[in-house]
Amino acid sequence: MGNADLRNEIPNLTSKLIQIPSVNPPGLTADVANFIRDWLSAHGFSSSVYEYARGKPNIIAKVGSGRPVLILNGHMDVVPPGDETKWTHPPFSGRIIEGRVYGRGATDMKGGLAVIMTVFAELGPLIEGLGSGTLIFSATADEEVGGHAGVEALVRDGVLIGDAAVIAEPSGPTRYYIGEKGLCQVRIVARGKPAHGSLPILGDNAIMRLIRAVGRAEELINEFNRTVKVPSELVEAIRNSAEAYMEAAGALGVKLSLNDFERVIATVSFNPGVVRGGSKVNMVPDYAELELDMRVPPGVSPSQVIELLRNGLSGLAEVEVMDTSEPNYTSPSERIAQLVHEGIERVLGARPRPMLITGATDGRYLRARGIPTIVYGPGELALAHAYDEYVSVEDLVRVHDVLNYVVRRFFGIT
Ligand SMILES: [Zn+2]
Incomplete structure (x- = not known):
């Protein structure tokens, strides 16, 4: 399959991932994991399985060797669909209508998984040909209940160790998360x-x-x-997050000032x-x-x-x-942060917005190990865990294009 075909297939791939339920609890990811392994193998990549809790395998695939090492990560589990009668399109239909892919996990985060699978398959052969450098693809379990049998265990065992990481949780194409409370x-x-x-x-x-x-x-x-007093290099991210939360709250009719949001983000709630x-x-x-x-x-x-x-x-x-x-963040001056920033500017021609989020992601385990980690993926945080969750085809493609750029630049591939 050529690279243009792979890119065009992202919405379909997202749909197929949605159609394999992996609701947490209980968080059984074997079926999604098998699908991903078969897909990787069909594209010429072998992968390994790490299972820390029965029925919750994690999948790791690597290309290249030596440093630098870049980790791409996404979780396979999704939250329960809730009352299925409240869904216009059934939660595991993966229906693609009018430029959107619908279903539980579309935004959080099977869309993101489909994007990083695609980037890995596209650039894997190029990285294989480099003198030095390793790209790790990881699809992990258990994120929705704390990541203990997923990223936490993989980092502890030294399986997920690298010089930088990107987690494709939903940030939207022009925002990226550098830290969390x-x-x-x-x-x-x-x-x-x-x-x-x-x-x-x-x-x-x-x-x-x-x-x-x-x-x-x-x-x-x-x-x-x-x-x-929060570190001064986070002031811009806090301002951006306050704007984003205010915008989302405003859409729901909540009228609070930017200052209110800045305060709740930058202090103890x-x-x-x-x-x-x-x-x-x-x-x-x-x-x-x-x-x-x-x-x-x-x-x-x-x-x-x-x-x-x-x-x-x-x-x-x-x-x-x-x-x-512990609260954690990656300095905006880290190379991976700058590459994502630059990718949004150059590939999308948009203003990039670093953010600090109020909830936790698996990024905390990587950052605790000293690995600079950026959260950047398709979808909108407001749609995660909601009825009629969807991801737009446009988001999938835009984030794909930025991440393809980021990985190339990281390894110096032109
Ligand atoms: Zn998530």
Whole structure:
């Protein structure tokens, strides 16, 4: 198959990937993995399987040898389709209509997978002929539930190690993600003393304690946020992200200022998500708890936030850690960031926008290993996990053209 044919086949390839369900949970990726292996093999490439959890294989294919090493990555699992009657086109139809490919995973991220499979197949033979340089294609499992049996394990085992990486999660053709916020989820636990509800002075009300503790926690975070300073090289990315989130929120009728969005991105966010406590209206409760979700920007560590809350709430409530991850980013001055930036400018003639996102991707595992990582792929973040998810054929082709340019430039292929 010639390269022009491969490029023209991207929408069909996306459609075929969508038609193989890989819903997570349970996140079984064997069928998609087999399809990808067969496709690679039909184009002349062998691949290896790494399975860290039963039924969740990861696929790795390599061309060339020696350094530099560039990793292309995409995840194979998708989130559940939800209520299938709410889909205009069935979620696993992969229907291609009026320039769009529809289905669960179209945007997040079977479209991106199809693009990097294509770039790998197009440029593989050229990289094979280089004196030195390795391109790694990786299709991984488990991203939607934390990447533990996918990218995290592959990086730990030294399988996914390189000089730079591109993850084709949806950013859209002119935006790219250089970093993401970290996660700090804690449980605030208040304990009291039970008594009859008609004589509350005999007890110690855990719900009232919890309310005071949560109010205090919010004050502590607000105070702390006044001292937070994100690295100066991220200021532009934060501005771009604020614009993008404001645009998306505006389309839904939410009217907030650019400043509001900049603040929520560049500081520690505060969201009590679950509250439990008490058992009867006429009893003084002796236990109450609240689950708090905070996202921390680069420059702040979750451990700082936990210590702040533990000290500030001592004597009032306990703070238990549920889940944390460090914020992370790749400097805009890294070569891979500059190549993606340049590719968007030169290939698309568009203004490139680096961004910092509020959620987490598998990029965190690569960056934690010191691998400069850019997230760039077809689709729109707003469509990920939505009903009638789609990716436009135009996005697929534009991102393909940019990534083809990036990989060529990375290896010095003209
Ligand atoms: Zn994704």
